[in-house]
Amino acid sequence: MNPAKPLLTDAPVAAARSPRWVVRAAHAVPLVVLPSGLWRMAMAVGIPVGWSGQLARDWRPGLETSSYIVLLTLVTEGLAFLTVGLVRPWGERLPPQLPVLGGRRVPVWAVVVPAALGALAATAVSLLMFLGGMPSDAGGPDGPRGAAAWIMNACYAPLLLWGPLVAVVTAAHAWRRCRPGPAGGG
Numbered sequence: 001m002n003p004a005k006p007l008l009t010d011a012p013v014a015a016a017r018s019p020r021w022v023v024r025a026a027h028a029v030p031l032v033v034l035p036s037g038l039w040r041m042a043m044a045v046g047i048p049v050g051w052s053g054q055l056a057r058d059w060r061p062g063l064e065t066s067s068y069i070v071l072l073t074l075v076t077e078g079l080a081f082l083t084v085g086l087v088r089p090w091g092e093r094l095p096p097q098l099p100v101l102g103g104r105r106v107p108v109w110a111v112v113v114p115a116a117l118g119a120l121a122a123t124a125v126s127l128l129m130f131l132g133g134m135p136s137d138a139g140g141p142d143g144p145r146g147a148a149a150w151i152m153n154a155c156y157a158p159l160l161l162w163g164p165l166v167a168v169v170t171a172a173h174a175w176r177r178c179r180p181g182p183a184g185g186g
Contacts, residue, residue, distance in 0.1 A: 018087040022172040026087045029165050032158035033080040037073040039155040044069035050148020079118065083166050086115060086173040108177045115170040123163025130160060 018026075043049045044066040085091030091111055096103040129135060135156040137143055144152050 017176055018172065022169055023087045025165050026083045026169045029083040029162060029169070030077060030080040032161045032165065033076055035155040035158055037077055039152060040069050040073050044073075050144025050146075050152060051142055080162065082118075083115070083169055086111065086169045091173070092177070108174060112170055112174045112177075115166060115173070119163045119166035119170055121163070122159070122166060126159040126162060129156065 039049065092106055094101050094104050094106060134149070134153045143149070
């Protein structure tokens with residue numbers, strides 16, 4: 001590898017191999033996860049998010065609870081961002097800076113299997129969340145009501161798109177990488 005060459009020089013090539021709508025779908029995934037993360041972050045820093053009754057009286061965002069909420073939000077957003085790797089070079093080839101494995105092509109199965117399982121899990125969790133009622137109903141009688149419930153449900157509703165978007169991008173990645181020819185893996 002020529003050290004004068006910039007890293008990820010094949011970025012436009014990999015993006016060009018994925019149809020524009022697939023690239024847009026991949027970039028949409030972190031955006032559909034973001035509203036629920038922002039809602040949780042508001043709760044973590046003590047902004048009233050509509051809880052009432054005993055839940056509101058007991059809620060004190062301490063270090064342990066707030067750390068958990070922040071970590072959950074960061075992990076969720078990080079997992080969502082991994083979808084972008086399905087349309088970028090770093091989802092196909094390990095960065096050259098990595099010791100021993102740097103520059104090696106990532107096997108298709110090593111990307112597609114976790115992405116497909118993630119799509120299935122995201123779909124199942126979001127469907128179960130909404131089939132059991134709206135997210136604001138989870139607090140029972142102390143859950144958000146009125147405008148607060150509407151805001152919470154609006155923040156969580158985009159999660160219904162997370163799994164299907166990842167599934168579509170994963171299928172497109174697998175198809176592109178497995179088909180024979182210069183754009184594929186064979």
